[in-house]
Structures are given as structure tokens and as C-alpha cells.
Amino acid sequence: MKISIAMATYNGAEYIQEQLDSFAVQTRCPDELVICDDGSHDETVDIIEKFMETVNFQVRFYRNNKRLGFAANFEKAINLCNCDIIVLSDQDDIWYPDKLETLKLAFDQSEDVGFVISNADILDERGNDIGKTLWQARNFSFKKYENLCNKDQFRTMLQYAISTGMVSAFIKKVRKIAGPLPEGMSHDSWYLHVAAGLNITGVILSRSLVGYRQHERQAVGTAKIGLMQKIFKQFYKQQCTFERKIYYRSMLLDRMKHISSNLKVENVLYLENEINHLEIRDKMKQFVFWKRFVLVIRELANGRYKKYSGGFPSAFSDLVPVKCLSD
Numbered sequence: 001m002k003i004s005i006a007m008a009t010y011n012g013a014e015y016i017q018e019q020l021d022s023f024a025v026q027t028r029c030p031d032e033l034v035i036c037d038d039g040s041h042d043e044t045v046d047i048i049e050k051f052m053e054t055v056n057f058q059v060r061f062y063r064n065n066k067r068l069g070f071a072a073n074f075e076k077a078i079n080l081c082n083c084d085i086i087v088l089s090d091q092d093d094i095w096y097p098d099k100l101e102t103l104k105l106a107f108d109q110s111e112d113v114g115f116v117i118s119n120a121d122i123l124d125e126r127g128n129d130i131g132k133t134l135w136q137a138r139n140f141s142f143k144k145y146e147n148l149c150n151k152d153q154f155r156t157m158l159q160y161a162i163s164t165g166m167v168s169a170f171i172k173k174v175r176k177i178a179g180p181l182p183e184g185m186s187h188d189s190w191y192l193h194v195a196a197g198l199n200i201t202g203v204i205l206s207r208s209l210v211g212y213r214q215h216e217r218q219a220v221g222t223a224k225i226g227l228m229q230k231i232f233k234q235f236y237k238q239q240c241t242f243e244r245k246i247y248y249r250s251m252l253l254d255r256m257k258h259i260s261s262n263l264k265v266e267n268v269l270y271l272e273n274e275i276n277h278l279e280i281r282d283k284m285k286q287f288v289f290w291k292r293f294v295l296v297i298r299e300l301a302n303g304r305y306k307k308y309s310g311g312f313p314s315a316f317s318d319l320v321p322v323k324c325l326s327d
Helices: 016-024 044-052 070-080 099-107 142-149 153-159 172-178 190-197 227-236 238-259 265-284 289-301 304-308 312-319
Strands: 003-009 032-037 058-063 085-089 113-123 129-133 168-171 201-213
Touching: 003 016, 003 070, 003 099, 016 044, 032 044, 032 070, 044 058, 058 070, 070 085, 085 099, 085 172, 099 113, 099 168, 099 201, 113 172, 113 190, 142 153, 142 201, 153 190, 153 265, 168 172, 168 190, 172 190, 190 201, 190 238, 238 265, 265 289, 265 304, 265 312, 289 304, 289 312, 304 312
Parallel strands: 003 032, 003 085, 032 058, 113 201
Antiparallel strands: 085 168, 113 129, 113 168
């Protein structure tokens, strides 16, 4: 199986050289690197063009005539890939030398494998390891990892944001069934969520294969926040996300039903119940306290706060609604 890297760039001159250099020292070189630039006006283009002259694998570089935006630019890069396996790459991370070799071995385990997810080490702006992994930052425990590897792959992937683009790889079949992206949707977890929802086999690697750089200018990240911000986010952030979470789950369910009439009942029920729970929570802010109290008690009693939200902190935030805070 041949390997494509899909990379989207925009004004990434500060960090992109380290990412490109990490491609060049892979123990298993890519068969092609597809880069789509979304109108950079710094030195990103010059860095890429110089890099193209130094490597012995194919690099196809596309410059957009007009800005597409982060998700659409990534989708373009993904759609331009020609190889069997598509590996996603941000412009500001650092791959470990055996990343592609390790991913290839995972896909070779079975012809049924459709996607692979790994862990990542979190780096600071200078590329120093801060001693924490992506899974630790997302409160993803070994027990949850066992569920992800075994019986609850789809539901566990939905609950925890660990299938981000920079740790993901999938076969061309997944691109075909998951695309195109719904309007306003990020590429980040969409492809893998669709695949898992259709019971396509995934391999989950607990090992970190990439250094995930955190800095102020990145499009998606695991931001470092202060104590008070953590408290506010724990109690109130979900009020800001109801609309987009309902939209995401609804689009995911619609896509799954459109692709297959033989879906796993548990996956359909999980999404339908989660959407219903989120819609109830979204409407609570319109009600007086006693009515909110009744709904909260009901959702706690049936276990849906624990299963679909943040447990008691989420229930408390619904009882004491506040104006949505900015993330």
C-alpha cells in the first residue's frame, strides 16, 4: 500500500520547516506529499518550494487562487491524494521518524483496517516536550483506551476528542464515503467518525507518533489555561456548544443512514439519544428554575448527563445558566 501525506498550509513560515524536515527523515518515506496553500503572505511558499528540491519523493504543491478556509483547504488536499493510505499533517507539528512505518504496519494487520489513530506528545512553542500527551490532556484513561480498542470504538471516539487530524490516517475508501464535508464542518474528526459509525475497523495506537505543538496562532489546539478559566469552562462551556454539537451529530447520523441501510442499532440509538439530550439541555435556558430542576433530575436519573455530557458539573451549569463565555 502506498502512502500520501495531505497537508494544508497558511502563513506557517515560523514552524513549517521543522514539520517538512520530519517528513524527509522518515524511516518509510511517503510516496507523495500533497500540499495546498491557502494564500500565505509570509515565507511559507518559499520554504515549501526549496524543500521540494531536496527530497526524493513526489511533492505536489497547489496554491489557491482565493482563500478556502482551514477545513475546505484540508479537504482539497485530501481529495488530491492518489495513494492507498492518506495521512493528515498540520503545518506546525513534528513527526517522529518511524511514524509512517508504524502506521503502515498497523494497516497491514488486516485488509479490513480502514483507519488508524495514534497518541501525540504535547510540545511548547519552541518544540520542547512538556511531559504530557494528547490523551492525558483530554482525560483519556487506559480503561477508555481498552473500550476504544474493543467494544465501544464509535461511542468512545465521539466522547473524547482524540481522533484529531494530526494523529489520523485512513484509506481512500473512507474519503469516498465520508466526503464531501457538510457545510461548516471541520475535517478534523469527521472522516474517522463516519468510518467508525459504519463499523469500519480501526487500529488504535497508544504510542505517540507526533509532537503536537501548542502556540497562539494554531487553528486547533489544547490551550494552556489558568485555574479560574478551567473552573468556568468545566461548568459553563457546554452551553456554548449545543448548537454545533447537535448539528455535527445530526449530520453524522444523516450521512451514516445515507451510506448504509444496515447500520449497527447501538450506534444509531447512541446518536439519536445524544441529540435528544443536547436538545433538552439547549432548551432549558428558556425555562424557569423549577422546570429546569425537573428536567435536570430526569436527565440525571436516566444517566444521560454522565453518558453524553460532563456529569454533575454539566447538570449544575443547566440549573444556574449564565451568559455564554468566550472560549
